[in-house]
Amino acid sequence: MRQLFIAFLMVFAVSAQAETRDPLSYFFQPKFGDFHAELQTAREQGKKGIFLFFEMDDCPFCERMRSTILNQSDVQDAYRAKFLLYPIDVNGDTQMTDFQGKQTTEKAFALANRVRATPTMLFIDLDGKLVTRYVGPTKDKAEFLLLGKYVAEGSYASEPFTKYKQGK
Template sequence: MRPRLSTLRALPWLAALLLASGAAHAAGHLPAVTDVAAQTAAATKAGEPLVVLVSLPGCSYCETVRRNYLAPQVAAGEIAAREVDMTADTPIRDIDGTMTTAKKWARAHNVSVAPTVLFLDANGQPVANALLGLQGDFYGAYLEQALDTARAKIARK
């Protein structure tokens, strides 16, 4: 059975659409924090902290941290990272099993600046200093230093 000519003509458009949707997904957000206990447990089982990007909608600095620093490491399987919109009422199951919202969770973690990157252990406790804002040319080094500190603390537990 031969493909119809109209189907063959549509293939380049379909390929372009698939590529565009993949690029849009790659530029999108990290997976959301939904269950802190489960997500921190999974990360620490792998010897990693749960890296949480606390962001704001439309925040260009948040996008830079996400796109240039966190997403490539997530894609390479190097870190476990999630994202929280500090203005959203998105439901989150907290470390103790209670339900809260993204906004309240960020506030409970004393986040007042976006982007903020947190490094959490299996108990939802910080295991490295949070990265606040986007600290210029050395952000990658600050991120790696925080990850090293967090990994060392998790390895000792």
């Protein structure tokens, strides 16, 4: 009986471990640096918008999001089905094009979007307009999934996320 229990635990541990995947490969899409063009890609793919994850090196909350939420296969699948997903380095000097077609850097783009803390998550609609801002890490995977559902359903147009959460 004990051996059967140990075998069960080992199988469960392996299956639970198999449900995590590297967020850089499975959550975020490759970034080409032209968000103006990415809006058209999002439209063509039938997405609801673009999700931006503003982060920086040595941010413990960003790392916690990556290692406990963004690495979960169900989170990756749910978000990839509805949004194009991109990380933005708030200290980055990488050249990019913003949603209006203007050349900028990641750092200047973060400042222009009033990113003052990391992580900051922005949801952009298909017209390049900010529809939802979430500052700081979500409490857990369930809250992060609920945040994506809130935006995908368009609930941001009628109520704040805190009120939406209370009704769920």
